[in-house]
Amino acid sequence: MSKNGTVAGMDIHGTLGKLEGAGNIFLPRKAAVLLANDDTPIEKRLTLRLEDDAPFEFSPGQFIEVSLFGYGEIPVGLASSPTRQRSFDIVVRAVGRVSKAIHGLHGGDTLHVRGPYGNGFDLDALRGKNVLIIAGGLGLAPTRSLIQYILDKRDEFKRFTLFYGTRDPNTLLFPEDLEEWRESDKVEYFETVDRATGPWKGNVGVVTTLFQKTKLEPGTKVVVCGPPIMFKFVLRELDSLAVPHQDIYLDVERRMKCGVGKCGHCQINDKYTCTDGPVFTFAELEKLPEAF
Amino acid sequence: MNAYFISAHDFKPFITRLIEARRVIGPVAKRNRFTFERVTRAEDLRLDYDVTILPPKKIFFPPVQDLVHFEGERYAGCIEAEPQVLLGVHFYDVKAIDMTDQLFREKFADPNYLAAREATTVVASNVQRVSDAAFWGSIGADVAPKGHDAFLTMIETGYVFETRTPKGAALLEFGRFRIAEKSEVAAADRVNAEILEKCPERIDHPAEAVAKRLWEVFGDEALWEKLAEDCFSCGSCNVICPTCYCFDVQDRWNLDQKSGARARSWDACLTQDFAQVSLGAGATENFRESRGERFRHRFMRKGAYLNKKLGGPACVGCGRCSQACTADIASPPKVINKIMGAAR
Incomplete structure (x- = not known):
């Protein structure tokens, strides 16, 4: 960068560079932090809005690359539905340099985002069907985009069931949402913790114990998101219930460093x-030996 | 386009004039090996090189490249592309450039790569000396090199210069070229055909059979662990590979602590933490934890995963990995021939 504030003959912009525009896939957009809340001791929920106020179109299940200059970028699933426009939510667990730096942000601060990226959930396949979402731990964050979407467009879906399991009552995300879902007649909501602490009166046990609480109807589409170990147990359970493999949608985690199918870190065999x-x-994933 | 001829006597003045007019990158000697560097004197250009240490991908996809510069609240992309001529690229490296062109262009086009690529005139040249580890004569033989603007072939009396694009033809003005005789073009074709038979190493199986076999033995963990037994996980085989394009992205601060850059740097899937993610509380998950898994990933990537997309294997037979591997286990001909012969 030269002293007169130009980079390769180009003015430094607070927003998109004029020569590059949307053409530069690595140039992020600035977003304001409207709200920052410590949902759990290690997970912070941020409500963001793009500073250029341009519409931010995304689909449930997509993710963004979130960054703080000087620290770096991390992939984070969008945790709110595009039906609730103008702002969007993410949840960041403090695990590394970037995520810990993001934990230092408050309302009024800014960060940068690129995206949205990824395919998201196949809404066309879910519409008009019974839907069961199984979320474990932080897996509730990306699935919340779909949960909100279904709740906002409730008529488009049939029976809607949600399982949420987490380690202990202190690690429950989105406490206000949980309150709402417990009371709501729009979703059959079941929750569990691996270990009960404090005044917890709910179910205790891993997420698969929730299968006893309700009966899965044939033709139900099942969406699963959680830590790798959870997939194993949930898939075993779904197999015992004879759910066809093409009806099971898995939202998986890998090291999605660039988000644009180049850097190679998130490959599962030949898939990015x-x-x-x-x-x-x-059905797709079981053909990939590196998936599980 | 057309074929031209320049005499051996007129060749050096051509290079000299080209260097005066353009920024020229070409093969030069570095002790007993060769590298692509800026050429400032015609006599430094070594078209008789066998293989360069690093492939020419470094010209379009530098080992470290700034993507975004930031200073306080302001930030901007930093795509810099200086017009230049990349001279003396062997056909196998041109094929590799074709692959990275496609991979950087697909889905989300990478402007940093493409800007440098488009600003560069690529002049291929015939292989005059064959590297000890080369096997380009027997891999992807049906894949023709495309991404060059001109092709230079040394024949007995001088050089045949075949222009492929207007960018290549634009170089004609720097030398005393004339239209090549049919016999001269035929001589050049002969030179380029004959050299294909001179590789010391070869893969004895067609690409489709190799790809099929790689999938078949994918689950043979013992085989892969055995092949990777001596692997240091250093990633040298990745770094020197003309078709490897994985990268890491990191931010760095300048000394003023106000400005800095987001930069990408070459990464290597053979290194231990390449596919590792943090889970929190110090826990990690490594999706390719063992050496065997990482070693296998490289061979799947070169021999199976990208074949359909690229129209052939993602290996061009340069042999750089065979030479760079400290443990001497990376040679594709050795590994592939072994896998093809492994008990079925």
Whole structure:
């Protein structure tokens, strides 16, 4: 960068460079933090709005690359539905340099985002069907985009069931949403914790114990998102219930460094999680030996 | 386009005039090996090189490249593309450029790569000396090199210069070229055909059979662990590969602590933490934890995963990995021939 504030003959812009515009896939957009909330001791929820106020179109299940200059970028699933426009939510768990730096942000601060990326959930396949969402731990964040979407367009879907399992009551995300879902007649909501602490009176046990609480109807589409270990147990359970593998949608995690199908870190065999996924059907994934 | 001829006597003045007019990158000697560097004197150009240490991908996709510069609240992309001539690229490296062209262009086009690519005139040249590890005569033989603007072939009396694009033809003004005789073009074709038989190494199986076999033995963990037994996970085989294009992205601060850059740098899937993610509380998940898995990934990537997309294997037979591997286990001909012969 030269002293007169130009980069390669171009003015430095606060927003998109005029020569490059949307053409530069690595140039992020600035977003304001409207709200920052510590949902759990290690997970912060941020409500963001793009500073250029341009519409931000995305589909449930897509993700963005979130960054703080000087620290770096991380992939984060969009945790709110595009039906609730103008702002969007993400949840960041403090695990590394970037995520810990993001944890230092408050309302009024800014960060940068690129995206949206990835395929998202196949809404056309889910419409008009019974839908069961199984979320484990932080897996509730990306699935919340779909949960909100279904709740906002409730008529488009048939029976809607949600399983949410987490380690202990202190690690429950989106406490206001949980309150709402517990009361709502729009969703059959079941929750569990691996270990009960404090005043917890709900179910105790891994997420698969929730299958006993309700009966899965044939033709139900199942969406699963959670830690790798959870997939194993949930898929075993779904197999025992004879759910066809093409009806199971898995939102998987890999190291999606660039988000645009180039950098190679998120590959599962010949698929790029960031562009071919992050949502795959079980039928697709079971053909990939590196998936599980 | 057309074929031209320049005499051996007129060749050096051509290079000299070209260097005066344009920024020229070409093969030059570095001790007993060769590298693509800026050429400032015609006598430094070594078209008789066998293989360069690094492939020419570094011209379009530098080992470290700034993507975004930031200073306080302001930030901007930093795509810099200086017009230049990349001279003396062997046909196998042109094929690799074709692959990276396609891979950087697909889905989300990468402007950093493409800007440098478009600003560069690529002049291929015939292989005059064959590297000890070369096997380009027997891999992807039906894939023709495309991404060059001109092709230079040394024949007995001088050089045949075949222009492929207007960019290539634009170089004619710098030398005393004339239209080539049919016999001269035929001589050039002969030179380029004959050299294909001179590789010391070869893969004895067609690409489709190799790809099929790689999928068949994918689950043979013992085979892959055995092949990777001595792997240091150093990633040298990735770094020197003309078709490897994985990268890492990191931010760095300048000394003023106010400005800095987001930069990408070459990464390597053979390194231990390439596919590792953090889970929190110090826990990690490594999606390719063992050396065997990482070693296998490289061979799947070169021999199977990209074949359909690229129209052939993502390996051009340069042999650089065979030479760069400290443990001497990376040679594709050795590994592939072994896998093809492995008990079925």
